[in-house]
Amino acid sequence: MRVVLSTYGSRGDVEPVVGLAVRLRELGAEARVCAPPDFAERLAGAGVPMVPVGRSARALTAAPPRPSSLPERAAEVIADQFAAVTAAARGCDVLVATGMLPAAAGALSVAEKLGIRSVSVTFQQLTLPSPGHSPLAYPGRPLPPGVTDNRLRWELDAENVNALFGEALNTNRVANGLPPVDDVRGYVVGDRPWLASDPILDPWHRTPDLDVVQTGAWILPHEQPLPDELEAFLDAGPPPVYVGFGSMAMHAQKETAQPDVAKVAIEAIRAQGRRAVVLRGWAGLALIDERDDCFAVGEVNQQALFARVAAVVHHGGAGTTTTAARAGAPQLVVPQLADQPYWAGRVAALGIGAAHDGPAPTFESLSAALSAALSPETRARATAVAGTIRTDGATVAAQLLLDAVSREKPPVSGCSSNSQSSTGKGESPWLT
Structure with missing residues (x-):
């Protein structure tokens, strides 16, 4: 099985993906990671093939965006995903998308374009709609203090995501022969997102709207000695x-x-x-x-x-x-x-x-x-x-990927003719 793992962000967005890539390799799968160029040394040290995507994530952190520049930066990040991930994902069986929301939206669109199964992953539950918690506010778009009902807050969040990232995503999708999406957040989250966090530290409470798979955190044991x-x-x-x-x-x-x-x-x-x-x-x-x-x-x-x-x-x-x-x-x-x-x-x-x-x-x-x-x-x-924190999250996730792909189709050299694509309206292409 061949897997491409796509992420964009800081060390916290990359390190878990390294852990999953190593576990996949140990189980006999091929895995490559699409990530910012800042982390080339880290991935090389773990023996994981890397495809650099976009410009330095550190440079973006050094100059936090003005609220008015978020759509422009999102367009750049999404375009970078189409440019780099498309080549990396050809012939793969499944794409795993995580990192900042525009990057995940771009990577999932690449999977849709290529007809590859995909899974959307978050490392904390605050990006998953639930009446049990409030969404995170975006810079320049605070949630109204008078609105305390979480369901209404999530509706406002969907509007904010569309306003910030909708045009950037759909411009790139149309340019790549894909239909526009009308619910960007719903498209990224899908119907069966994965939550790669520890259930003690970040307990997910079931909701009828989402079938969340909580794998545990993806942590790779580090063996290098201290200086x-x-x-x-x-x-x-x-x-x-x-x-x-x-x-x-x-x-x-x-x-x-x-x-x-x-x-x-x-x-x-x-x-x-x-x-x-x-x-x-x-x-x-x-x-x-x-x-x-x-x-x-x-x-x-x-x-x-x-x-x-x-x-x-x-x-x-x-x-x-x-x-x-x-x-x-x-x-x-x-x-x-x-x-x-x-x-x-x-x-x-x-x-x-x-x-x-x-x-x-x-x-x-x-x-x-x-x-x-x-x-x-x-x-x-x-x-x-x-003593209660799980240590097997990356292994659980790797085995889930292997089991799902082997169950759904026999091994082939490519996967475009044997997979389903999403409709572009928030329906996950991941086959359960």
């Missing part, structure tokens, strides 16, 4: 507090009222009598002095590191939240945007950490939240929950 210098730092004293905002570091840097977010964090950690490990991230966070109680790192095996820290201070990405939970490390989430406030709330609700109120920490606010995260009660709860 010798970091090992020496860890061995030289008590467990430190980790601080990292990943690709959100630039946003955190702009939001904080202090000279930089690293200064706020380090001073708050020192006030607790703790050492610190600081992830440089895309913003290049740095140490604030030459004292030996702090250590700066670049890309590192977080699975190994989080098992040896006193707490993890982070932005609330799905991947970091799950990795810290699996390690049993107490968390302090300083959410910046998108789904991060949701993950902060889940961490607090489970008792495995604390949620900072807002994206701009001060010394006082971070100190108070860090004190709660470092309490013995939080550590005990984090340890208990760690």
Whole structure:
């Protein structure tokens, strides 16, 4: 079986796809990943073939779009999907689409064009319509505060998605011989979306409108050792507090009222009598002095590191939240945007950490939240929950793909003549 995995976004949008690609390969399937060029080294290190798509995702993060520019950027992302994914997906049996919504819409359209089965995946449930939660608001299009019914909010969300991305998607679809869609969100979500998140951290409550398949989070075990210098730092004293905002570091840097977010964090950690490990991230966070109680790192095996820290201070990405939970490390989430406030709330609700109120920490606010995260009660709860986090999500997803394709058709060299395509009105081409 041949599978193409398409994503576009930050590290959190790419890392799970790497995990699935490796599991597919272990089960005898061929898998290639279409992703931003930023992650070529990561994919090469995992031995996964990569097709670069579009321009640097880091460049997009460095210059967050104005609300008025969202449709223009969406058109670029969708056009990039048609240009790169079409060639990569020819002859494949199934396409897996995830990442930012315009990218997923473009990739699913490519699958439709080629007559390939497809599955739409999200890494958190907030993009799946449900009366149990509210949709995320788009920049420049806040949800009216007077509308509190979630069903009405999801109707408004569908209108916003169409307004932002409809023209961009349909222009590219028509240019590629496909009919326009009248419900962009419905087209991307489909009838049977996959939710690649842990059911303890992100429990999906069934709704009659969607047949959601929750596989568990797609996490690839990392085997690379920690750098010798970091090992020496860890061995030289008590467990430190980790601080990292990943690709959100630039946003955190702009939001904080202090000279930089690293200064706020380090001073708050020192006030607790703790050492610190600081992830440089895309913003290049740095140490604030030459004292030996702090250590700066670049890309590192977080699975190994989080098992040896006193707490993890982070932005609330799905991947970091799950990795810290699996390690049993107490968390302090300083959410910046998108789904991060949701993950902060889940961490607090489970008792495995604390949620900072807002994206701009001060010394006082971070100190108070860090004190709660470092309490013995939080550590005990984090340890208990760690044992309940699933570790087989990528394996489950890979086996589902293999089983479905082998059940629906015999092996052939291509798949265009043996598959169904969607109608362009939100009906999933995925065969169950």
